[in-house]
Amino acid sequence: MHKPALAWRPDLAAATVFAPDCxxxxxxxxxxxxxxxxxxxxxxxxxxRAHDALGTNAYVEDKDTxxxxxxxxxxxxxxxxxxxxxxxxKED
Numbered sequence: 001m002h003k004p005a006l007a008w009r010p011d012l013a014a015a016t017v018f019a020p021d022c023x024x025x026x027x028x029x030x031x032x033x034x035x036x037x038x039x040x041x042x043x044x045x046x047x048x049r050a051h052d053a054l055g056t057n058a059y060v061e062d063k064d065t066x067x068x069x070x071x072x073x074x075x076x077x078x079x080x081x082x083x084x085x086x087x088x089x090k091e092d
Contacts, residue, residue, distance in 0.1 A: 076090075
């Protein structure tokens with residue numbers, strides 16, 4: 001007879017169930033879960049989330065057209081990127 005692995009702890013041995021399997025060793029299924037000891041206060045929760053806020057988008061002035069554009073993005077008005085023509089500009 002196979003002895004439960006957690007026999008030395010009666011509180012966990014009762015919660016440990018061995019599922020039937022066709023293999024030589026039975027699978028161990030534990031029903032205990034980790035549960036927080038205390039409620040997380042709103043202050044502590046919000047401090048943890050302090051780094052999740054989105055920053056503002058950076059804009060730079062284009063050298064050729066003088067319009068504001070995002071850095072490392074294509075200028076959609078002229079279709080250029082780093083001085084090279086990448087897209088054909090749309091006609092208004």
